[in-house]
Amino acid sequence: MPDFVDQVVLHVRAGDGGNGCASVHREKFKPLGGPDGGNGGRGGDVILEVDSNTATLLEYHRRPHRKAPNGKQGQGSNRDGANGEDVVLSVPNGTVVKDATTGDVLVDLVGAGTRYVIAEGGHGGLGNAALASTKRKAPGFALLGEEGYGLDIVLELKSVADVALVGFPSAGKSSLIAALSAARPKIADYPFTTLIPNLGVVTAGETIFTAADVPGLIPGASQGKGLGHEFLRHVERCDMLVHVIDCATMEPGRDPITDYEVIEAELQAYGKLEDRPRMVVLNKADVPDARELAEIVRPEFEAKGLQVFTISAATHDGLRELTFAMGEWVAAARASKPVEEPTRLVLRPKQLGETGFKVRRVNDNQFQVTGEKPERWIRQTDFTNDEAVGYLADRLERLGVETELVKAGAVAGAEVIIGPMEGGYVFDWQPTLNAEAVRQGPRGSDNRLM
Numbered sequence: 001m002p003d004f005v006d007q008v009v010l011h012v013r014a015g016d017g018g019n020g021c022a023s024v025h026r027e028k029f030k031p032l033g034g035p036d037g038g039n040g041g042r043g044g045d046v047i048l049e050v051d052s053n054t055a056t057l058l059e060y061h062r063r064p065h066r067k068a069p070n071g072k073q074g075q076g077s078n079r080d081g082a083n084g085e086d087v088v089l090s091v092p093n094g095t096v097v098k099d100a101t102t103g104d105v106l107v108d109l110v111g112a113g114t115r116y117v118i119a120e121g122g123h124g125g126l127g128n129a130a131l132a133s134t135k136r137k138a139p140g141f142a143l144l145g146e147e148g149y150g151l152d153i154v155l156e157l158k159s160v161a162d163v164a165l166v167g168f169p170s171a172g173k174s175s176l177i178a179a180l181s182a183a184r185p186k187i188a189d190y191p192f193t194t195l196i197p198n199l200g201v202v203t204a205g206e207t208i209f210t211a212a213d214v215p216g217l218i219p220g221a222s223q224g225k226g227l228g229h230e231f232l233r234h235v236e237r238c239d240m241l242v243h244v245i246d247c248a249t250m251e252p253g254r255d256p257i258t259d260y261e262v263i264e265a266e267l268q269a270y271g272k273l274e275d276r277p278r279m280v281v282l283n284k285a286d287v288p289d290a291r292e293l294a295e296i297v298r299p300e301f302e303a304k305g306l307q308v309f310t311i312s313a314a315t316h317d318g319l320r321e322l323t324f325a326m327g328e329w330v331a332a333a334r335a336s337k338p339v340e341e342p343t344r345l346v347l348r349p350k351q352l353g354e355t356g357f358k359v360r361r362v363n364d365n366q367f368q369v370t371g372e373k374p375e376r377w378i379r380q381t382d383f384t385n386d387e388a389v390g391y392l393a394d395r396l397e398r399l400g401v402e403t404e405l406v407k408a409g410a411v412a413g414a415e416v417i418i419g420p421m422e423g424g425y426v427f428d429w430q431p432t433l434n435a436e437a438v439r440q441g442p443r444g445s446d447n448r449l450m
Contacts, residue, residue: 006157008060009100015043015068015084017122017145020130023076024138035128035138036078041071043121043148044084048097048107050114051090055199057155060089068119071145074127084121092157094237100152118153122146125380131391141388143380161199161212162330164238166267168259171246172283174198175313177213180323204327211326212238236272239333242326243280247290247297256282256297277329279307281322286312359404366415367408368424369401378418378425402431 018040025033046068060066066089072081097106097118107116125143132139165173181200198213212235235241243263245256260280267273280301282294294310301308307325311318357371377395382388396402405416412431417424 006057008057008155009064010060010089010153010155011065011150012046012089012119012153013067013150014046014119014121014148015070016148017041017043017124018071018073018081019145020125020127020142021074021076021079022128022140022142025077035132036076037127037129037142038074038076038078038080039127039130040074040124040143040145041081041083042124043071043145044068045086045117045121046119047086047088048091048095048109048116048118049088050093050095050109050112052093052112054090054092056092057095057157060155068121068148070148071121071124073145074124074142078127078129080127081124083124086121091155094158096156096158098154098156100154103154106153119149119151122148123376123380136391139387139391141382141385141391143388144382146376146379158237161238162209162333163202163211163240163242163326164235165211165213165242165244166235166263167244168246168249168254168263171244171259172313173213173244176244176281176283176311177211179313179316179319180211202323202326204323204330207327207331209327209330211242235267239276240326240329241267241273241276241278243278244283245280246284247282247294248284248287256293257300260301277333279309279325279329282308282310283313285310285317286315357399357401357404359401359408361408362417362421365413366417367405367410367429368421369405369416369418370420373399374401375419375424405429406431 020040021037023035023037025036027033046066066087068087069084071084074081091109093110093112095109097109097116098104099106106118109116123146125145127142128139131142165176167173177198177200180202200211200213202209202211243260245259246254247256249259282290282298285291285294291310298308298310309318309322309325311322313319357369357374360368360370362368374396377392381392405414410416410429410431412429414429415426416429417426419425
């Protein structure tokens with residue numbers, strides 16, 4: 001099992017709403033005291049919340065299926081069913097949420113406390129007490145609860161660190177972060193020792209910041225070579241880039257200036273990093289030839305306007321000066337940033353006159369009705385109960401569905417699909433089913449359907 005997980009596929013499903021209850025109040029000397037069926041409870045939501053104490057997605061790698069509890073069914077004596085509890089999933093700051101099917105970004109979660117409802121629980125069905133009216137005094141039916149919403153999502157973590165250590169493989173980044181912090185990354189003398197980001201907490205006086213030692217770069221990384229974007233996407237949110245350059249390398253064609261230019265070219269090709277301040281660290285100064293080379297190239301880097309430090313991660317030479325210089329950069333960057341606040345929910349009410357549904361003609365004798373209300377009402381209807389079907393017909397007529405069907409050219413016997421073409425509810429339309437007068441038969445029946 002890996003210790004660091006930065007991308008997972010999560011299967012989430014909200015809770016189903018509870019069914020409403022069809023009940024009639026009974027007590028001594030009052031055999032028919034009126035409807036008293038309670039409403040069903042709402043299903044629980046699945047909510048993603050940014051937690052500053054969460055740093056990895058490992059928990060969701062281990063348990064990729066998450067479901068919220070269902071709402072409880074309503075009961076007699078006007079007792080409503082309990083709502084299902086929400087399931088709150090804590091994610092690290094800087095988590096990008098994508099639709100696993102389409103790849104579309106659903107939300108970018110930044111800022112402690114930010115919440116996003118990724119799957120809404122189903123509405124509970126109304127009991128017959130709530131459905132009673134002057135025309136329908138004792139409904140013999142109740143509405144069904146809706147199914148909770150479910151989908152597959154991808155959680156992708158972009159490490160939110162203050163400082164990113166960038167450089168060729170084996171440049172000494174892992175050794176440097178081990179020397180600066182309590183992190184203990186794997187260190188070896190072969191390329192791509194670091195396969196996952198290593199985060200270390202660094203203290204520089206009163207400033208405490210995080211540094212990310214991320215997988216090394218090679219030419220062509222911006223096009224995906226080597227560890228490619230597996231490296232670059234972790235740098236994207238870091239406030240500062242520190243070039244760690246190996247001054248002791250013996251590889252042909254390698255020198256500090258060339259290494260810097262190659263890494264910079266990849267950063268520029270990737271984009272999104274142009275505004276990050278840079279710093280150059282000439283590492284492995286404990287090797288005599290490396291220190292001499294560092295002194296030779298130092299003026300050239302300074303001529304580019306870069307702050308340069310010559311250090312040895314192995315002997316800790318020069319680390320104090322480097323640590324406080326990075327701390328000053330981080331403190332300045334934090335002071336210039338606005339305070340991160342949880343994302344506010346923006347409510348966008350529907351425009352005046354909007355019907356909330358659409359009717360379209362599919363062919364000569366087939367029509368499709370789509371919209372939130374009609375599709376929800378279909379899901380809530382118990383089609384084994386004729387009275388419930390009659391109530392559905394009344395609701396659709398009051399909403400204006402029948403009028404729009406007539407405008408679209410529908411005639412008696414036309415095939416009408418409510419919802420998607422595949423999986424929607426299909427029926428033969430009879431325009432005589434209207435709400436001019438509710439003609440009830442025995443409980444659970446409707447004379448118009450007999």
